[in-house]
Amino acid sequence: MFNISYLDISSSLGLCATGLLTLNFLLGILLSTGYKAQAFWKKLPEFIKGLPIERIHNWTAYLALSFALLHPFFLLLDKDAGFGFTTILLPLQAPKQPIIVLLGVLAFYALITVIISSQKPIKKKLGYSAWKNIHFISYGTALLFLIHGLLMDPLLKDRPTDWIDAEKVFSECCILLLLAASFYRYRYFVAKKNQG
Numbered sequence: 001m002f003n004i005s006y007l008d009i010s011s012s013l014g015l016c017a018t019g020l021l022t023l024n025f026l027l028g029i030l031l032s033t034g035y036k037a038q039a040f041w042k043k044l045p046e047f048i049k050g051l052p053i054e055r056i057h058n059w060t061a062y063l064a065l066s067f068a069l070l071h072p073f074f075l076l077l078d079k080d081a082g083f084g085f086t087t088i089l090l091p092l093q094a095p096k097q098p099i100i101v102l103l104g105v106l107a108f109y110a111l112i113t114v115i116i117s118s119q120k121p122i123k124k125k126l127g128y129s130a131w132k133n134i135h136f137i138s139y140g141t142a143l144l145f146l147i148h149g150l151l152m153d154p155l156l157k158d159r160p161t162d163w164i165d166a167e168k169v170f171s172e173c174c175i176l177l178l179l180a181a182s183f184y185r186y187r188y189f190v191a192k193k194n195q196g
Helices: 006-031 053-077 085-089 098-117 120-126 128-135 137-151 166-195
Strands: none
Touching: 006 053, 006 137, 006 166, 053 085, 053 098, 085 098, 098 120, 098 128, 098 137, 120 128, 128 137, 137 166
């Protein structure tokens, strides 16, 4: 039989949140680059071009937030982990890897900030310029979340990072994807600036 602990569930939820945030970030980059006018988009099959990218972008954010919220909840249920509500709210008091836990908590707060500011009534009150500046937090959010996942010991035993562990390779691939997407976004920005 399977012997799954709360710690395993917490770790799995964190990985799901990582994958969803990566997908969300990639979709956000796509949306910010006038993708429908790009040559690569025009060559894609019709069923892909028919996907509601903006809606998928929104829902991946909500799902990622849900997984990110459940991630520490299951950690609290694991008696051996030693985490309590106080150590989640004040991560520098965490019993294991407090700096790495802090990165995860900061990423969670940043994710909430980006999602709340993107709600239509709030976005309208903020105005496009202010909303866009707040939305740039997503770059830092992705970086913090991925570093948290990459450096955190899933067994909470303060072991050094095993760079070829499957979970860590997944995070490494997500980092590479985000770096490539950010580079693409920067090139798009420079090209558009040079045109105008």
